[in-house]
Amino acid sequence: MISRFHHAQITIPTGQEEEARSFYCGVLQLKEIAKPESLTGRGGLWVEVGDQQLHIGTEAGVDRLLTKAHLAYEVKDLKAMEKLLQENGIEILDSVPIPGFERFEFRDPFGNRVEFIKPID
16 A cells, blocks of 8 residues: 655756755755765755655756646745845745645746645644
8 A cells, every 4th residue: 555655856956965055955945865876876956845855866858847747845934935046036926825834936047836734723
């Protein structure tokens, strides 16, 4: 039986790991974790999201702006996250309302679609 996600993976253009660290570890304040030695030569980086992992791999020739595929991060303070992103030059995008939640979308610096969502108390 499937019990939960272990990790999710997104991709960035080949050779842009430092830019990814700047955004995901710097702006979003996610903690980078060590990759297994057997995978270190493949590029990319891994970060923790709560008790789960986000694997940021590298992939050339992909137009990430063409997909609706995305990760949705549950956040505690949606307004603070919106302000943080805007202060770092990230455009906030409109999203379709979902009953019981506040949310918004944006594209990371590599074009990956991202959602921040918060349950309405």
